[in-house]
Amino acid sequence: xxxxxxxxxxxxxxxxxxxxxxxxxxxxxxxxxxxxxxxxxxxxxxxxxxxxxxxxxxxxxxxxxxxxxxxxxxxxxxxxxxxxxxxxxxxxxxxxxxxxxxxxxxxxxxxxxxxxxxxxxxxxxxxxxxxxxxxxxxxxxxxxxxxxxxxxxxxxxxxxxxxxxxxxxxxxxxxxxxxxxxxxxxxxxxxxxxxxxxxxxxxxxxxxxxxxxxxxxxxxxxxxxxxxxxxxxxxxxxxxxxxxxxxxxxxxxxxxxxxxxxxxxxxxxxxxxxxxxxxxxxxxxxxxxxxxxxxxxxxxxxxxxxxxxxxxxxxxxxxxxxxxxxxxxxxxxxxxxxxxxxxxxxxxxxx
Amino acid sequence: xxxxxxxxxxxxxxxxxxxxxxxxxxxxxxxxxxxxxxxxxxxxxxxxxxxxxxxxxxxxxxxxxxxxxxxxxxxxxxxxxxxxxxxxxxxxxxxxxxxxxxxxxxxxxxxxxxxxxxxxxxxxxxxxxxxx
Numbered sequence: 376x377x378x379x380x381x382x383x384x385x386x387x388x389x390x391x392x393x394x395x396x397x398x399x400x401x402x403x404x405x406x407x408x409x410x411x412x413x414x415x416x417x418x419x420x421x422x423x424x425x426x427x428x429x430x431x432x433x434x435x436x437x438x439x440x441x442x443x444x445x446x447x448x449x450x451x452x453x454x455x456x457x458x459x460x461x462x463x464x465x466x467x468x469x470x471x472x473x474x475x476x477x478x479x480x481x482x483x484x485x486x487x488x489x490x491x492x493x494x495x496x497x498x499x500x501x502x503x504x505x506x507x508x509x510x511x512x513x514x515x516x517x518x519x520x521x522x523x524x525x526x527x528x529x530x531x532x533x534x535x536x537x538x539x540x541x542x543x544x545x546x547x548x549x550x551x552x553x554x555x556x557x558x559x560x561x562x563x564x565x566x567x568x569x570x571x572x573x574x575x576x577x578x579x580x581x582x583x584x585x586x587x588x589x590x591x592x593x594x595x596x597x598x599x600x601x602x603x604x605x606x607x608x609x610x611x612x613x614x615x616x617x618x619x620x621x622x623x624x625x626x627x628x629x630x631x632x633x634x635x636x637x638x639x640x641x642x643x644x645x646x647x648x649x650x651x652x653x654x655x656x657x658x659x660x661x662x663x664x665x666x667x668x669x670x671x672x673x674x675x676x677x678x679x680x681x682x683x684x685x686x687x688x689x690x691x692x693x694x695x696x697x698x699x700x701x702x703x704x705x706x707x708x709x710x711x712x713x714x715x716x717x718x719x720x721x722x723x724x725x726x
Numbered sequence: 727x728x729x730x731x732x733x734x735x736x737x738x739x740x741x742x743x744x745x746x747x748x749x750x751x752x753x754x755x756x757x758x759x760x761x762x763x764x765x766x767x768x769x770x771x772x773x774x775x776x777x778x779x780x781x782x783x784x785x786x787x788x789x790x791x792x793x794x795x796x797x798x799x800x801x802x803x804x805x806x807x808x809x810x811x812x813x814x815x816x817x818x819x820x821x822x823x824x825x826x827x828x829x830x831x832x833x834x835x836x837x838x839x840x841x842x843x844x845x846x847x848x849x850x851x852x853x854x855x856x857x858x
Contacts (some may be wrong), residue, residue, distance in 0.1 A: 393841075
């Protein structure tokens with residue numbers, strides 16, 4: 376069996392001093408949303424951790440999740456984490472293709488059976504298997520074969536976590552989430568369209584550091600990042616409390632940076648870390664840029680009504696509401712038709 | 727009051743997110759004085775509107791001691807005008823901020839020479855003697 380160096384050895388080989396290591400541990404604690412008092416424990420754990428093998432599978436997706444991770448101007452901490460994992464299969468990033476790529480996947484599975492991590496982005500089509508294949512293998516077959524020897528599975532992005540846009544009505548490919556298929560392994564969901572790169576690396580770091588997965592909420596998301604709503608941590612929340620809202624995108628309220636609730640902001644019902652971690656090296660996040668939160672880290676976000684309707688108007692999510700709306704629509708239609716007929720008969724008579 | 731630009735519009739730091747942190751700092755100072763327990767406040771986990779971080783930094787000011795650490799990128803460690811309250815900013819090799827903290831302590835741990843580095847330094851010094 377090949378020797379896998381510890382993270383401590385990797386850092387030492389890179390000439391990182393003890394002070395640098397402490398800095399690394401402090402930023403790791405911050406990354407994992409752990410209290411700074413945990414830094415000594417993190418230091419002890421990281422020093423002896425060994426790099427895990429990672430197999431990344433991409434199914435019905437747009438590659439935005441991989442872009443989020445690789446185009447994030449990765450800070451050194453994240454760079455070090457990726458030095459500290461062995462990314463053995465990722466068909467977008469790896470040089471090998473076809474049979475060679477599949478051979479690399481099988482080799483990684485055999486060498487690390489029972490201990491490797493499987494990362495998945497994209498949903499799995501359950502209609503015609505030919506809707507999405509890799510090297511002639513259906514997404515379903517590749518997923519089930521690969522997770523058989525995995526220690527855990529991480530669903531990256533809303534498509535892998537909840538079905539995402541491919542599963543939006545009418546779901547033409549019969550798309551499902553990883554959790555709908557994988558029942559006998561721990562599955563961590565990191566939703567978002569795309570997910571925040573730092574959250575992805577934090578989960579990997581947690582596994583690397585403590586050999587365990589983070590605490591999860593009812594949707595399988597790490598509580599450390601999905602434990603509070605965007606609204607809870609939004610810097611515009613004081614305006615919500617004061618009843619100061621932007622009514623349109625170009626009114627005085629919008630220019631003054633008031634709350635975007637009335638413009639459809641889903642912040643109050645969306646659990647994610649955008650408001651504090653932010654995007655583009657901590658520069659901003661949608662609300663700071665003047666746009667309401669779309670709620671992309673929640674299940675079925677695409678099918679929850681218009682993006683620019685306030686949450687308080689509800690949406691056609693339930694059968695009863697839909698039936699009510701349909702009845703109202705029918706009544707409205709009947710009135711319109713009657714009015715139309717009246718107009719028509721008037722014109723006919725005039726003619 | 728400081729201001730910053732958001733979507734081309736000037737904003738004042740009026741969202742009210744600075745005062746609670748100053749309160750937390752005051753409580754942390756009491757804890758240090760009464761129980762000798764240091765506190766670290768991770769600023770990256772707190773909400774800040776445009777200009778508010780600048781306002782916090784300006785309010786705390788710059789004290790009489792500051793240091794720069796060069797390890798995995800630069801870090802700036804400086805005491806604020808409130809003794810015992812340290813502003814610590816870690817950057818990576820691309821000069822991007824990867825961590826920002828307020829430490830309420832007598833001396834931040836990262837400023838102390840670490841045993842592992844001291845031992846490695848001693849070994850290098852011994853090698854130097856052997857070469858001479």
